[in-house]
Amino acid sequence: MAISVETFFLNPDAQGTLQAQIQQVVAEGILSGRFHRGEKLPSSRKLANHLGVSRITVTLAYTELLANDYLTSRGRSGYFVSDNAPVPPVYAPSHRTPDRVDWPRAFCRTFTGGDTPHKPGDWHSYRFPFIYGQADPTLFDHANWRLCALRALGQKDFTSLTGDYYDQDDPLLVEFIARHTLPRRGIAARPEEILITMGAQNALWLTAQVLLDSTRKAAVEDPCYHALRDILRQSGCQLAPLRVDADGLPPQELPSDTDVIFTTPSHQSPTTATMPLARRRALLDRARELDALIVEDDYEFELAFLAAPSPSLKSLDSDGRVIYVGSFSKSLCPGLRLGYIVGSEPFIRQARALRASVLRHPPGHLQRTAAYFLSLGHFDAQIRRMSKALHERRQVIEKAVSDHGLTIAGRGVYGGSSLWMQAPEETDTSDCMRVLAKEGVLIEAGAPFFAGPDRPTHFYRLGYSSISSARIGEGIGKISRHFANQRLRI
Template sequence: MPRTMIEIDRSSSEPLYRQVRRVVEHGIAVGIFDARRRLPSSRELAGELSVSRNTINLAYQELLTEGLVLSHERRGIFVNPEMLAAAEADVQASGPMIDWSSRMRRYPDEGVMDVEKTADWHRYPYPFVAGQIDVSSFPATAWVRSLRDALYQPHTYASLQDSVGADDPMLIEMIRRQILPARGIEAKPQEILITTGSQQGLDLLGRTLLGPHQRVGIENPGYLDARHIFMRTGAQVYGIDVDQDGLRLPDTLSGTALVYVTPSHHHPTNVTLSMERRRRLLRLAAASGTVVIEDDYDSEFRYEGSPSPALKALDSTGDVLYLGTFSKFLSPGLRLGFLVGPEELIRELRRVRRYQVRHPPGHMQRALALMIDSGDYHRALRQHRSKMKSKWKMLSELSVRCLPWQQNAYPPGGVSLWMTGPDQLDCRVLVSRAEERGVLIERGDIYYMQPDPPRNYFRIGYGAIPTRAIAEGMAVLGEVARTLLAEDAR
């Protein structure tokens, strides 16, 4: 039996049974006791408090008489559900004494929309959602084995200790030797920081490098969460337009403190930044002293041709900051990523992180390191990439057949398709109508920075939806789109 948190004062003049009754009554009033679970028996509670069972029985008898608890034969004593409801009503009626809205800090991004995610997306028949995975593709057996092995010697201390601000040296080494070389990147251990996903890396960089009135350039359309994070520092965030070759670079980056880019697969359109523009971006940044953040969130998912080298691999000065994540392949719920940058900066970021979350969970870090070292990680990645390629090809073909407008060729990579509908299409209405038919897609207007963004774009993710549901889901989406366009034409 867990402890009840009931305490008695033997030096008090108040009878013991009255003390017990008072504490139980208070617990009922504040919702400590669950009406679905029985209260401790007189024997259990007497043993815990070192008093006679008669003392407990007297307390319970008074509570029974007043209707606060109910006795069920052969089951025990339970809180009266009506008493819990009354207690909750009393709490709601009294209300908070503090005006919390006036106490909370206001941020400059309050007017910027958020990416809304459907919490129960997996219950829909056609979840074309981005940023989630098909749980059947998760390498559960390998992951459970790694988690188990991480709790035995010689890995126990790395998994369970408080490492203060340090990262797991084994995971750092695995990233150095088995993850970064595929992107053409060399790094020393002291140039790598483990993060709870790439988003934490962005937050750490924003906190450390930015302040009020500094200018930050981001892609337009672009990653909405990055806009929120940078605006919250007080920085002036502006958009740089994107075309079929990626970021359309200005003549100069003078006066821009930081530029954030997703060059491998632009978020959300999936276009790849051309090699000529990559080199020019590095030249412009070097000339103006602009920090470049490269978010390489899904470079593993290239389905045709060879992937372009990372910006970090082309950087001769070592100043480009590189963000990687394990979320797009393994699971977004694991929240593990990494950041590569100059040693001096990584040392400061480690200190900033220490006073936020101390460090990512050691057990998760060591388990991931073991999974990479065993070869299980890359085996699972190859299988997952093959499955995603099949989905990409199927979805690309079905979009031409099912959607009632001409489609352009899709970039050969990523985890979603960026769809361009006719000018009269309102993606907000399409998303709503599609959801009514069990189809989840994502509106595209929220990724633009202009006050009146185009509304004929939307996003179809294919990481989460089972392959067997894609064809039928696209057929339903096509029906919804045709009906909507026909209504608009009247």
């Protein structure tokens, strides 16, 4: 790659001769790692023109750099960064100006340090990744997604690719969700009641911002999706964590001043409990009594390979009280960042205006690609394929867990992609997680899902969406041995 002449600037405040300044700019480019070995420098004529200096000044600077072995000359082809040029240090480029800003004072709030744990980015290099919510490359219909993306890249769809939707969504995707996806959850919604979001994360965040501030109280399941608790904390609202039981959120425990209830009735996150119909009715009744709203996160409903999923809470809602959050992250892949909210029109209008302010709209090309993938039936086919694979893995993992005497604390009755597990009482699964990772086994510690200071530490989650059946047994064996060894040590 030739180094572009536009990357050269003389600092108007610089000291020294022009020649020295040019030498410095080149040397800094090399030392900071911007200019790489073997790259061609602009010709002296070009650089002189660009900087408004005489050509001889540039030539002298280049000659000096040649002598210092920063550059080499290849006869008529010009000057190149020398193979012997100093190598930039990997982490700390030289000539860093020290920051003179008091950052902690400058921040009016901080966002780091929440409950959401950091998953290893290189999870796919682990041999036994019992990790949750990550795409299994072997289950994703890459070929058809590519074809749909290609079609969405066509001249015909130019507007959806490049257009500025302002606050709008792709009408094709919205229509498909309204006509095809939502009816499967018993929900009838008009396009005005649907908002496309950057995944469920974005949907929950928008909802929290519209409905919550320091004067409001949100009830959440305990344990719950840790990122949700971070989202709610950022809204400044009061938090009421309610310990879930085998049927999910207990409605009778809702504080009387609850404003918004966040729940995962289909498949409680992370315990996998499914809320029975009677309790769903009780929850709706209690919400009506409190005049509270309900946010239903219906993630993973598609992965129902053991039994048909029960209709959504939203389908039982005759008041407009339920705000429904759906996502394609688990069923397609998380990198797409596509989800949606279904709610009453006044609510969707506010969420849409906030979304426009935060990011305008999810990229049109992705929306159109997803619309094609859905409407051509590839999505359904992929769900069938995924369900089949997950069903098999579920049988294998349940057997392995039982063979090795591990304890299941919760398993989705209709399917899903994870088991909620319970280690011996005295165990801290965060420690186990670290030790097991060194043996190539990734599990997820349970503590970050819980609220408050006295978090149970002996739960953990085993995802089976990213590990092949063939490896499950060996992985479970390692976990079991780890707990056994630990017991000996205590």
